[in-house]
Structure formats: C-alpha cells, structure tokens
Amino acid sequence: MRINKYYLAAFIAFVIWGFFSLALKPIHHYPSLDILFYRVFFSVVLISAINLIIRRNVLLKDWKNYKSKSKSDRNKIIRVNVGGGLLLTANWFIFIYVMNHISVKAASFAYLVCPILTTVLAFIILKEKLSKWQWTAVGISVLGCTLLSFNSFADIFYSLIVALTYAFYLISQRKNTEVDKFVGLNIQILTSGLILLPFFPAFSGPVPTDSLFYICLAFIVILFTIIPLFLNLFALKGVNSSTVGIMLYINPLINFVLAVFYYKEAVNEIQLISYSLILISIIVFNEKLIFNRKLNPQKVTESHEENISR
Known part of the structure; x- marks a missing residue:
C-alpha cells in the first residue's frame, strides 16, 4: 500500500492516542471527575475557537x-448530537477512572473489543449483517473475554462498560450526516460541558495549583484531543475508511505494550492467552481487508461512517 499524506495522518493520530496514558498517569492522584471537568471545559474553548475562527464558513453553512x-x-x-454528548461524557469519565484506578490493561482491552462489540450491537439494533468470518471473530473474542474474566472480573467489567459507552456512541452517530463532523463534535463536547458545569462547584476539588496538572492537561486537550481529531478528519478525505479502520487497533496495542513494559503491570499466562485470542479475532474479523479480498461496498460505506464518527 502506497503511503500518502492522508494515510500518514491517520497513522499518526492513532499512535498519538496510544500514548494517552503518559499524560494521564502523572496526575492519577487527582480525582477522575476533576480531570474530566478540566478536559471538557478546555476542549470546549479550543474546539469552539477553531470552528468560530478557522472554520467559520463551514459553521455558517451548517x-x-x-x-x-x-x-x-x-x-x-x-437528539443525535446531544445524545452523543451524553455518551461521550460517560465514556471519558469511565475511561479516565479505569486508566488511573483499575489498570492500563483494562483500558487497553476496552478498545480492543470495542470495534467488534460495535458491530454486534449494530447487527442487533441497526439490523446490519455479519459474514461467517465476522461471527467466528466474535466467538473468538467472547472466548478471550471469558478467559480474562476468570482472571480478573474487575478488568473485564470496567472494560466492557468503557467499550459499551463508545460502541453506543458510534451507533448513534451512524446516521449523523446532516452536520459537519467537527461541528458535530463541537456540539457534543459543548453539551458535555453544559452537563458537567452545574456539578463543578459541588463535586470538584480545590483548584489545582501544581504546574504538572496544567502541563498534563494541555497535552490531554491539545495533543490527545484536538490534534488527533484534526488528523483523523484530514485522513478521511483521502484514505479508504477500511484502511483507517484497521489502524484503530494501533491505540490499544500501544496501551497494552506500555502497561507491560513501561508501567510494569503484571501479566500472567491467562491474560496473554486472552489478549492473543483478541488479536486473532481482530485478524479474522478483518480478513477481507488483510488478505485483499473484495469488500462489500455496503460494508465499506458503513465502516466509513463509523470511522468519521470516531
């Protein structure tokens, strides 16, 4: 596959998201809700400024x-944008909590199963069809989840909650085609900010005075929110959405590698087998793309909509 600027943009976006834990872990002693408050509020300001100043014509057109x-x-x-804001708020809060208070592996696992879980829910809710290979991948993924649950019920429980909130977000955004994706994201994050604002005085801790908090927050908002979203949107202008979709797994794979080799989280044989099964299920699920088999045009279109929502 020829690497062009669009492909490179998508690759960089997912690599950046894979290192998200590096900005979260140094401030793990702060309450998860405080991190969410400041991330959302600063994101609202920056994304709104981008749309109002840089993308004003798109905003007026919408x-x-x-x-x-x-x-x-x-x-x-x-409804679809406000509902998206509600689901994003839930997903961000639970993800931050799992990353800082459960384990990096659990957060990583959530986004390994999310694409497959999204497809299963789309089959149930949107009546989308799955091939026999995709059903086989789902079965392998369920086996991996089951093995992991024997080892640590907390990991699988929190991972599935994170995955479910994002899966429902993707499904809700499948038909969100009337608004520019970045404008829609602005509305959703603004919704999230308005939801959280009344709770800020009562549930936030003391205003952080540690410079490390604001340094990490700047990285979270700019490097791990604004820039990857811009890169992903740019990539979808010139790269097949299936290509972008397969690169989605760069994020959790980097998370897992960091958990084992950087954070020195313990990994036993059952966990290795479970994660290996998940990786096998990913390969089986995407066998058409990986082995250059002809993709069904309808599925390509659906994949395109899902990745734009991401």
Whole structure:
C-alpha cells in the first residue's frame, strides 16, 4: 500500500492516542471527575475557537442547512448530537477512572473489543449483517473475554462498560450526516460541558495549583484531543475508511505494550492467552481487508461512517 499524506495522518493520530496514558498517569492522584471537568471545559474553548475562527464558513453553512430543515429533522439533529454528548461524557469519565484506578490493561482491552462489540450491537439494533468470518471473530473474542474474566472480573467489567459507552456512541452517530463532523463534535463536547458545569462547584476539588496538572492537561486537550481529531478528519478525505479502520487497533496495542513494559503491570499466562485470542479475532474479523479480498461496498460505506464518527 502506497503511503500518502492522508494515510500518514491517520497513522499518526492513532499512535498519538496510544500514548494517552503518559499524560494521564502523572496526575492519577487527582480525582477522575476533576480531570474530566478540566478536559471538557478546555476542549470546549479550543474546539469552539477553531470552528468560530478557522472554520467559520463551514459553521455558517451548517447553520443555514439546519434552518432549512423541517421541525422533525431539526429535532433529530439535536437528539443525535446531544445524545452523543451524553455518551461521550460517560465514556471519558469511565475511561479516565479505569486508566488511573483499575489498570492500563483494562483500558487497553476496552478498545480492543470495542470495534467488534460495535458491530454486534449494530447487527442487533441497526439490523446490519455479519459474514461467517465476522461471527467466528466474535466467538473468538467472547472466548478471550471469558478467559480474562476468570482472571480478573474487575478488568473485564470496567472494560466492557468503557467499550459499551463508545460502541453506543458510534451507533448513534451512524446516521449523523446532516452536520459537519467537527461541528458535530463541537456540539457534543459543548453539551458535555453544559452537563458537567452545574456539578463543578459541588463535586470538584480545590483548584489545582501544581504546574504538572496544567502541563498534563494541555497535552490531554491539545495533543490527545484536538490534534488527533484534526488528523483523523484530514485522513478521511483521502484514505479508504477500511484502511483507517484497521489502524484503530494501533491505540490499544500501544496501551497494552506500555502497561507491560513501561508501567510494569503484571501479566500472567491467562491474560496473554486472552489478549492473543483478541488479536486473532481482530485478524479474522478483518480478513477481507488483510488478505485483499473484495469488500462489500455496503460494508465499506458503513465502516466509513463509523470511522468519521470516531
């Protein structure tokens, strides 16, 4: 495959997300809710500034499109974006909690099973079809999850919650086609900020005075939120969405490697077997792409919508 600027942008985005724990772990002693508060509030300011200043024409175009819609269509646009904000808020909070208070492996595992879990839920909710290879991959993934649950129920429980919140987010965004993706993300994060704002005075801790907190927060907001999202959106302009989809797994794989070799988290034989089964299920699930078999155009389109939502 020829590497071009779009492919490189997607690759860099997922590599950056894979190192997210490096910015979270140094501030693990801060409450997860405080980290979420400041991440969301600063993200709202930065993303809004980007849309208002750099992408103002896109914003105005979406507003005119929204005003031209019927009342029912406008309500649908509001529901899908506000609902996305609710799911993002839940996913971010639980992910930060799992990363800082459960284990990096558990956070990594959540995003290993998320793509497959999303497809299974799409089959149930959206009536999308799965091939026999994909059903086989789902079965292998379930076996890996079952083995891991024998070793640590907490890991599998929290991992599945993280994966479910993001899977439902992706499903909810499948038909969110009336608004520019970055504008939609702005609305969702703004929704998240408005949800969290009333709780800030009562549930936030003392205002952090440690410079390390704000340094890490700057990395979280700029390097691990704004930049990867821009790179991902840029990549989807020129790279097949299936190619971007397979690179999604770079993120949790880097997380797992960091957990074992950098954070020195213990790994036993059952965990190794479980994660190996997950990796095998990923290969089986994507066998058409990996082995250059012809993809069903409908599935390519669906994959495109999912990755834009990400």
